[in-house]
Amino acid sequence: QVQLRESGPGLVRPSETLSLTCTVFGGFITSSHWSWVRQSADKRLEWIGRIDASGITNYNPSLKSRLRMSVDLSKKVLSLEMTSVTAADTAVYYCVRDDTGFGPWGQGTLVTVSS
Amino acid sequence: IQLTQSPSSLSASVGDRVTITCRASQDISHYLVWYQQKPGKAPELLIYAASTLHSGVPSRFSGSGFGTDFTLTITSLQPEDFAIYYCQQLNSYPLTFGPGTIVD
Numbered sequence: 309q310v311q312l313r314e315s316g317p318g319l320v321r322p323s324e325t326l327s328l329t330c331t332v333f334g335g336f337i338t339s340s341h342w343s344w345v346r347q348s349a350d351k352r353l354e355w356i357g358r359i360d361a362s363g364i365t366n367y368n369p370s371l372k373s374r375l376r377m378s379v380d381l382s383k384k385v386l387s388l389e390m391t392s393v394t395a396a397d398t399a400v401y402y403c404v405r406d407d408t409g410f411g412p413w414g415q416g417t418l419v420t421v422s423s
Numbered sequence: 424i425q426l427t428q429s430p431s432s433l434s435a436s437v438g439d440r441v442t443i444t445c446r447a448s449q450d451i452s453h454y455l456v457w458y459q460q461k462p463g464k465a466p467e468l469l470i471y472a473a474s475t476l477h478s479g480v481p482s483r484f485s486g487s488g489f490g491t492d493f494t495l496t497i498t499s500l501q502p503e504d505f506a507i508y509y510c511q512q513l514n515s516y517p518l519t520f521g522p523g524t525i526v527d
Contacts, residue, residue: 343518351460351507351523352520352522352523353466353509353511353520353523354520355517355518355519355520358518366516368516368517368518369516370517402465402466404465408456408471408472408475408513409456409458409470409471409477409511410456410466410468410511411467411468411477412468413465413466413467414465415465416465
C-alpha cells in the first residue's frame with residue numbers, strides 16, 4: 309500500500325521561499341505521476357502541478373513562474389519549492405499519486421505565510 | 424476548464440437518495456473524477472472516468488455522465504457519508520476541481 313507523508317516548515321515569511329517534501333512509502337515511485345494540491349481555508353482545492361519519475365513537470369499556469377518540482381528516486385522523495393510567497397499561499401498542501409484519479413493522498417501539511 | 428457543482432450544500436437524512444451535479448465549461452469526455460472529504464482528512468477517491476468505482480468504495484455510490492454534465496448519486500445515505508464532495512477534470516491542463524458540495 310502506497311502511503312505519502314508531507315513535511316515542511318509550517319510558517320513562512322512573506323516574499324520567502326516555501327519548501328516542502330513528500331516521502332513515498334511502499335509501492336514504486338516510478339510507476340505513477342505525482343501531483344501537489346493545496347486547499348485554502350474556504351475549502352477550495354487547487355492543483356499546483358505534477359511530476360513523473362523522469363522529472364517531467366506540468367505546472368498550473370497561475371503558479372508556474374514561482375514553482376519548481378523535483379523527484380529523488382533513490383530516496384523516494386518528491387519536492388516542491390514555491391518562491392515569493394504571500395498570504396494568499398496560506399493553505400494545506402497535499403502530495404498525491406496521480407493516475408486515473410488522485411489517490412492515495414498524504415495527510416497534508418499546513419503552511420501559513422505570515423510575518 | 425471551469426467546473427461548477429450544484430447544489431453547493433444540501434441537507435439530507437440517513438437513507439435518503441442524494442444527487443450531486445458537476446458541469447464542465449467545455450467537453451471533457453469521460454475525464455471526470457469524484458472525491459469525498461471528511462473534516463480534518465484528505466480527500467479520498469470515489470469514482471474515476473466518470474462512472475468507475477474506485478476499489479473499496481461502497482456500491483451505493485455511482486457516477487454517470489459524459490461531455491459536460493456529470494452526476495454523483497448516493498442511493499441510500501449512510502452516517503459516514505456526511506462530507507464534502509468534489510469533482511475534478513483530468514481532460515486538460517490545468518487540472519481543476521469543482522467548488523465542492525457539502526452534504527450535512
